[in-house]
Amino acid sequence: MTEVLTALSHQWESAVATTLEGLRDVTVTRRCADVSELLSVADAGLGDTAVVSSDLRGLDLAVVKRLRANRIRVIGVHPADDEGAERRLRQLTITATVAVDAGTDRWQQSLEDGAADVDDLEAALRDGAGRDGASPAEAAAAAAAADEVSGWRPAGAVAPGRASDEPRDAAVLAVDGEVPGRGTAPRPGPERAPVVAVWGPTGAPGRTTVATTLAAEIAGRGVEVLLVDADTYGGCVAQTLGLLDEAPGIAAACRAADQGLLDLPALSRIAPEVVPGLRVLTGLPKAERWPEVRAAALERVLELSRELVRVVVVDCAFCLEDDEELSYDTVAPRRNEATLTSLAASDVVVAVGGADPVALQRFVRGLQELGTVPSGEPVPVVNRVRSRAVGSRPESRIADSLLRFAGLTSVRFVPDDAPGVDGALLAGRSLVEHAPDSPVRHAVADLATGLLPWTAPPGDRRDRRDRRGRRRRLGAGSRSSSAVGT
Numbered sequence: 001m002t003e004v005l006t007a008l009s010h011q012w013e014s015a016v017a018t019t020l021e022g023l024r025d026v027t028v029t030r031r032c033a034d035v036s037e038l039l040s041v042a043d044a045g046l047g048d049t050a051v052v053s054s055d056l057r058g059l060d061l062a063v064v065k066r067l068r069a070n071r072i073r074v075i076g077v078h079p080a081d082d083e084g085a086e087r088r089l090r091q092l093t094i095t096a097t098v099a100v101d102a103g104t105d106r107w108q109q110s111l112e113d114g115a116a117d118v119d120d121l122e123a124a125l126r127d128g129a130g131r132d133g134a135s136p137a138e139a140a141a142a143a144a145a146a147d148e149v150s151g152w153r154p155a156g157a158v159a160p161g162r163a164s165d166e167p168r169d170a171a172v173l174a175v176d177g178e179v180p181g182r183g184t185a186p187r188p189g190p191e192r193a194p195v196v197a198v199w200g201p202t203g204a205p206g207r208t209t210v211a212t213t214l215a216a217e218i219a220g221r222g223v224e225v226l227l228v229d230a231d232t233y234g235g236c237v238a239q240t241l242g243l244l245d246e247a248p249g250i251a252a253a254c255r256a257a258d259q260g261l262l263d264l265p266a267l268s269r270i271a272p273e274v275v276p277g278l279r280v281l282t283g284l285p286k287a288e289r290w291p292e293v294r295a296a297a298l299e300r301v302l303e304l305s306r307e308l309v310r311v312v313v314v315d316c317a318f319c320l321e322d323d324e325e326l327s328y329d330t331v332a333p334r335r336n337e338a339t340l341t342s343l344a345a346s347d348v349v350v351a352v353g354g355a356d357p358v359a360l361q362r363f364v365r366g367l368q369e370l371g372t373v374p375s376g377e378p379v380p381v382v383n384r385v386r387s388r389a390v391g392s393r394p395e396s397r398i399a400d401s402l403l404r405f406a407g408l409t410s411v412r413f414v415p416d417d418a419p420g421v422d423g424a425l426l427a428g429r430s431l432v433e434h435a436p437d438s439p440v441r442h443a444v445a446d447l448a449t450g451l452l453p454w455t456a457p458p459g460d461r462r463d464r465r466d467r468r469g470r471r472r473r474l475g476a477g478s479r480s481s482s483a484v485g486t
């Protein structure tokens with residue numbers, strides 16, 4: 001027996017409910033007046049299927065996610081021949097849709113076998129097996145549309161909001177007179193674009209510097225990349241890259257996702273290309289706006305981002321505490337849900353720590369904490385390495401400490417280069433553009449090759465570290481195991 005909960009706008013309520021009540025093996029357990037009633041009934045464990053209308057006030061991604069968390073299947077009702085309403089339902093990840101004038105047979109079929117099982121849908125979304133849990137044919141059509149959209153460029157390939165008056169063009173990315181990687185196409189990458197989360201503990205170890213340099217490096221190799229500023233404590237990617245951040249991209253994308261209005265063209269508008277190949281989803285200009293970035297919406301944004309570009313880099317905040325454990329209200333916004341969602345969606349986590357004694361201690365504790373939350377494989381990177389902070393031969397000292405206290409056998413190092421990094425910040429450009437010969441840029445380029453070898457131009461597969469034979473692994477740990485999509 002299927003136990004149905006309905007939440008339909010008033011003009012359809014009685015017609016649909018009457019049809020449902022006349023079906024075989026179906027009971028309408030509750031006819032809810034609105035979303036709040038639907039959620040409280042679902043939370044109370046009633047019903048296994050929710051039938052909601054596309055124009056239901058308050059219906060958003062978070063509501064759909066909460067219904068699914070209660071293991072309730074969701075079926076969307078839309079006006080006949082209203083493609084917009086049907087699309088909106090799909091963008092809310094409701095793949096089982098029925099027109100309001102559908103007959104008994106169609107409803108019976110939908111309730112019996114037409115609707116995607118909750119687990120299948122979740123798995124499909126996670127694996128990217130089908131877009132929005134769509135059928136293979138629908139997924140193929142959506143893929144074709146995505147390819148079309150990926151070729152989309154904002155006018156002049158310069159974000160309209162750029163603070164700098166200097167026009168940017170492909171030459172801006174030139175390194176030593178040439179654009180790296182361009183003309184020498186990298187190997188085809190994995191089918192599903194990887195998400196690289198850049199995280200690090202408190203104390204500003206250099207997450208944003210590593211994330212922006214990594215994204216710019218990958219773009220400079222001719223691989224389309226989206227840099228997402230998901231740091232809800234201190235988003236500053238826009239400022240770092242000289243963009244005006246009046247309209248935070250991440251809030252706009254999450255709002256659109258929540259309302260079922262985010263599709264690839266919308267995402268590509270909200271995340272414009274600021275230098276060739278590099279799109280940016282800017283962060284919140286004020287930390288107090290953190291409740292605008294909710295988990296369900298961000299998950300959807302990251303999922304769509306994988307379709308828009310070939311690599312997604314996310315600049316995350318430091319804090320991993322899950323306030324859900326501190327609160328009985330499991331649906332209240334959680335302070336760190338943007339970070340936890342980004343880590344959970346990631347294929348690999350570039351874990352950045354600082355190179356002084358205090359930062360190293362935080363790094364060791366932070367890595368332990370990172371191990372307790374769902375996330376991609378961590379790749380430890382120690383940034384701002386300098387002998388002033390830890391003594392001579394800083395890399396081997398740091399490596400010794402991290403082996404001893406964290407059991408790390410494979411660590412990457414990024415040197416301190418204040419003139420290069422400060423100069424790039426002042427210019428509002430990435431290091432790749434501003435100081436391509438900075439040792440920081442070279443170290444991050446090696447990191448890019450280690451993580452995503454397919455992005456490296458042919459003949460440049462092995463990173464400099466390997467070429468120089470300076471293998472800083474302390475044991476049998478293998479960096480190659482961190483490579484994504486190989």
Ligand SMILES: Nc1ncnc2c1ncn2[C@@H]1O[C@H](COP(=O)(O)OP(=O)(O)OP(=O)(O)O)[C@@H](O)[C@H]1O
Pocket residue numbers: 200203204205206207208209210231234383384385414415416417418421422425440
């Ligand atoms: N390798 C480096 N060499 C020199 N300076 C660096 C390096 N990496 C980062 N910095 C500087 O350190 C400071 C902190 O870097 P960044 O903003 O990247 O850290 P963060 O971890 O993102 O911090 P926040 O907590 O503010 O988000 C900045 O002033 C940056 O310019």
Ligand SMILES: [Mg+2]
Pocket residue numbers: 207208209231234236315
């Ligand atoms: Mg930062």
